[in-house]
Amino acid sequence: MRASFVFSEVVTGLRRNITMTIAMIITTAISLALLGGGLLVVRMIDKTKTLYQDKVEVSVYLTNDVSSSDNGCVNDPCRTLHSALRADPAVEDVDFENREQAYERFKRIFEAQPELVKLARPEALPASFRVKLKDPDRPEVITQTYGGRAGVDTIADQSEFLDRFFNALNGFRNITFAVALFMAIAALLLISNTVQLSAFTRRTEVGIMRLVGATRWYTQLPFLLEAMVTGLIGALLAIGLLVLAKLSFLDDVLADPISAGVVRSVEGLDILLVSPWLLLVALGVSATTGYVTLRLYVRT
Amino acid sequence: MIRLEQVSKVYKTSTRPALENVSVEVDKGEFVFLIGPSGSGKSTFLRLLLREEVPSKGRVYVANFDVARMARRRVPRLRQSIGCVFQDFRLLANKTVAENVAFALEVIGKPRHTIRKVVPEVLELVGLEGKAERMPHELSGGEQQRVAIARAFVNRPLMLLADEPTGNLDPDTSQDIMLLLERINRTGTTVLMATHDHSIVDSMRRRVVELDLGRVVRDDARGVYGVGR
Ligand SMILES: Nc1ncnc2c1ncn2[C@@H]1O[C@H](COP(=O)(O)OP(=O)(O)OP(=O)(O)O)[C@@H](O)[C@H]1O
Ligand SMILES: [Mg+2]
Numbered sequence: 001m002r003a004s005f006v007f008s009e010v011v012t013g014l015r016r017n018i019t020m021t022i023a024m025i026i027t028t029a030i031s032l033a034l035l036g037g038g039l040l041v042v043r044m045i046d047k048t049k050t051l052y053q054d055k056v057e058v059s060v061y062l063t064n065d066v067s068s069s070d071n072g073c074v075n076d077p078c079r080t081l082h083s084a085l086r087a088d089p090a091v092e093d094v095d096f097e098n099r100e101q102a103y104e105r106f107k108r109i110f111e112a113q114p115e116l117v118k119l120a121r122p123e124a125l126p127a128s129f130r131v132k133l134k135d136p137d138r139p140e141v142i143t144q145t146y147g148g149r150a151g152v153d154t155i156a157d158q159s160e161f162l163d164r165f166f167n168a169l170n171g172f173r174n175i176t177f178a179v180a181l182f183m184a185i186a187a188l189l190l191i192s193n194t195v196q197l198s199a200f201t202r203r204t205e206v207g208i209m210r211l212v213g214a215t216r217w218y219t220q221l222p223f224l225l226e227a228m229v230t231g232l233i234g235a236l237l238a239i240g241l242l243v244l245a246k247l248s249f250l251d252d253v254l255a256d257p258i259s260a261g262v263v264r265s266v267e268g269l270d271i272l273l274v275s276p277w278l279l280l281v282a283l284g285v286s287a288t289t290g291y292v293t294l295r296l297y298v299r300t
Numbered sequence: 301m302i303r304l305e306q307v308s309k310v311y312k313t314s315t316r317p318a319l320e321n322v323s324v325e326v327d328k329g330e331f332v333f334l335i336g337p338s339g340s341g342k343s344t345f346l347r348l349l350l351r352e353e354v355p356s357k358g359r360v361y362v363a364n365f366d367v368a369r370m371a372r373r374r375v376p377r378l379r380q381s382i383g384c385v386f387q388d389f390r391l392l393a394n395k396t397v398a399e400n401v402a403f404a405l406e407v408i409g410k411p412r413h414t415i416r417k418v419v420p421e422v423l424e425l426v427g428l429e430g431k432a433e434r435m436p437h438e439l440s441g442g443e444q445q446r447v448a449i450a451r452a453f454v455n456r457p458l459m460l461l462a463d464e465p466t467g468n469l470d471p472d473t474s475q476d477i478m479l480l481l482e483r484i485n486r487t488g489t490t491v492l493m494a495t496h497d498h499s500i501v502d503s504m505r506r507r508v509v510e511l512d513l514g515r516v517v518r519d520d521a522r523g524v525y526g527v528g529r
Contacts, residue, residue, distance in 0.1 A: 005407070204392060205403075208392070208404070208407075208451075209407045211379060212379060212407060213375075213376040213378070213380030214407035218407050
């Protein structure tokens with residue numbers, strides 16, 4: 001196989017159908033960027049999940065009555081509740097937080113919004129037990145056991161909120177994948193079309209090649225490589241787009257939730273880990289499409 | 301070298317056979333004219349040898365190849381041992397004379413140093429030394445056909461198939477091309493040429509195989525075109 005010959009054929013082919021080539025690269029890049037975006041969301045979801053895994057708490061809020069009268073949790077019903085929770089096999093750890101401590105925490109959380117802190121009074125905040133579970137996936141045991149007991153006002157279960165949060169992220173991921181799929185179909189048709197066009201514009205060459213006894217590799221490899229080179233360029237562009245998206249707005253948009261510890265950021269490393277998949281998908285899909293097109297439409 | 305045994309060819313889209321029960325044998329080094337009216341099956345005959353088509357019936361042997369039955373992946377080997385020339389030259393318009401000839405070697409993977417050596421040699425053989433860097437449109441028809449012949453011969457094939465190589469040329473130029481084909485034949489290369497050209501066939505006095513409606517109607521060792529008409 002003469003590499004220089006094949007290479008120059010590929011370059012000529014790409015230059016000859018330059019408009020098609022560009023269209024092909026752009027669609028490939030967009031569909032791969034979307035695919036990469038979806039994969040990044042998946043990674044973000046995974047990382048964010050572990051972030052929450054050891055933080056999932058159930059808050060057992062106490063009635064106003066208890067909150068105001070029993071600052072140290074030394075009287076019933078607070079004391080009974082506390083020891084029951086401590087003895088509960090489902091509970092890993094339990095902390096009592098009185099009204100003053102709740103107010104301190106509130107001030108810390110909303111440090112950035114002093115107006116809000118000014119409005120809040122310690123009297124408005126309930127005392128609570130902050131319960132850490134052995135199995136963070138089953139917060140409902142606490143709700144079932146302690147809901148409605150004397151001194152208990154409400155039980156807040158973070159997992160419900162988290163479920164909704166992750167559902168939203170999953171939905172976002174699914175939409176990204178769906179759009180990526182449609183773009184991928186467009187890219188596929190374009191690749192197929194370009195290969196056919198390329199085979200047509202080069203029919204004299206290919207005819208002569210067949211006549212003088214060139215093997216299938218020689219006649220078809222340039223077309224395959226053409227498709228693969230555009231796929232490769234598309235993938236590189238897609239990776240570039242992802243980096244650009246991260247630097248230009250993702251970091252800004254997510255800055256607050258990231259510093260608040262709500263979500264994990266998309267890091268350079270994530271893009272680095274997703275990139276090989278994009279390259280692989282691009283090469284695999286373009287090569288397969290090219291090959292199938294040659295098989296179906298081009299006589300050998 | 302070439303043997304057809306009771307070969308028939310019916311194209312899918314037609315009812316009349318393009319070739320019917322054709323048996324012809326050509327020895328190594330022969331020069332054979334394939335003549336007959338338009339549509340008599342001359343091009344079909346040549347395409348069968350190249351395995352551009354497969355016969356509907358019968359056997360085709362070229363060199364050591366059982367052409368009709370060989371595996372597809374071996375077809376390139378067959379074609380590498382056959383040179384082809386056509387009425388319409390089939391040169392690549394965007395390549396120079398030398399590049400056109402070199403192309404035939406490049407695409408079968410010949411090493412560069414071989415190509416650099418043999419291309420000028422064959423251009424000299426066909427009388428195109430000094431025109432290696434011309435583009436095809438800068439050549440006369442006769443010169444273009446020489447390039448095509450150089451390309452067909454550069455890999456030193458066992459045989460040369462020519463389908464009306466003089467069909468687009470005036471008589472004088474045709475005569476030059478025939479001299480060239482004779483010279484190639486003298487190197488031991490079998491030449492099989494389909495033609496309508498009476499004067500060429502008559503003046504060369506070579507073997508003539510005449511087809512009519514797909515049948516061999518005449519096979520003369522030293523024939524002329526118009527016998528019996
Ligand atoms: N690809 C094809 N499909 C269907 N029929 C064909 C095909 N090629 C040739 N034929 C038919 O087969 C017959 C022989 O054609 P062929 O081209 O071999 O004739 P020919 O002797 O070369 O004619 P000419 O002198 O005009 O070139 C004709 O009737 C033609 O119409
Ligand atoms: Mg013909």
